[in-house]
Amino acid sequence: MTAPPQLHRDDRPRCTSRLEAGTIATPEQLAPVRDTPLPTVGAHPPLFAVLGAHGGAAASTLARWWAPAADTGLAWPGSPRTTQMVIVAARLCMPGLTAAADRLREWHAGLAPDGVQVIGLVLTAARPGRVPMVVRRYRSVVAQLVEHVHQIAWHDELLSCELTDLAQYVPFDPPPLRRSRLTDTVPPDVHHAGTQIITHLAATRIDAAAQDDSEGTP
Template sequence: MHANVIRLHDTDRAEPSRLDPETITTPAPEQQASVRLAPLPTTGPYPPLFAVLGAHGGAGASTLAHWWAHSADSGVAWPASARTTQRVIVAARDCIPGLAAAADRLREWHAGLAPAGVTVLGLVVTAARPGRVPAAVRRYRRIVEDLVDGAIWSIEWHEELIVCELDELAQFAPTDPPPPRRAHLTTAVPIDVHRAGTAITARIAASRHPLSPEPSGT
């Protein structure tokens, strides 16, 4: 996967560049993600800035979409409606099956199998268990990173999630300051969730307001 991909655009951009579809091996049709035709839900005062797509069931998409107040949960389906955002963060568990599912979703996008208008901003991997990630998983994750130009964020295992209802969790808004360390999940999002949300928001801002090219010399 490292050596045989051909990029269609410059990689110095605010979002991962598309690969040449001719270089992509796509998953079988029965393994491809479904499509959501309805607009994404608007649960806050403003429409969502991006969607969180679970690469597989149990990827943590619902929790991430709740934590990031400016996002929406797209379940395991690509957002197809142009009435709400089609910017996508793919979510997966940090394990071989989760990363393989994420690779499938990303290859679908690169191959043009996602709905028209979909843009993938990156990949968020959530710990599959407490403790150190096995070396084999870390190696495979580095391969999958190629499909998002390295735009990948890791969320640690947060034990408190086991005893919290989803609507009890605190939320992150783009203007929020960094949360205190070791804060309860009902009062503040974890620091890694804040960092990932801040980075994703910055990528969206950069894609909406690209830097103007410097004037050429005379």
């Protein structure tokens, strides 16, 4: 049996869970930190981690759908031996958006572990149908905290599928030509979001390499 990941809450001084200016929080109000490396994806280390802003954020499902990803649960990936590129996942509802805002503000305030870089937010539908106006308005507010926001629709078939049965998105796979079963191919919105994430991640690495080269030039 695989040992559970080692999680801890450190003693860093923090802001409140809403991260209001000038206030301090206890470690219990922050996301925990995962000390152990994320699991490998096949023979390769994961390219990015999916962090659930709250329970039921669909982080496990998203990490299964995107083959290059790993599920880091509710914890920041704290080990430098694994990827610290993070996608924050949340449900598209008021509690989900509030939790996502807490994690994003925590990161912006420099309160996540050293090396963590948030590269996007994924909002998964909380139910089928139209999103209430109040939720749409708050989504716009939370979207200002992150450069890239991806949306995943409600998929009824997930209610009757095991995670291990879901098809996976692999970078450079062609988009699905038509809607099919989730066990055969990923949905178009999942494919589109995966392609955007990989593209943004590649651009981030190119920019970082260029910056390193310029800093090393005498």
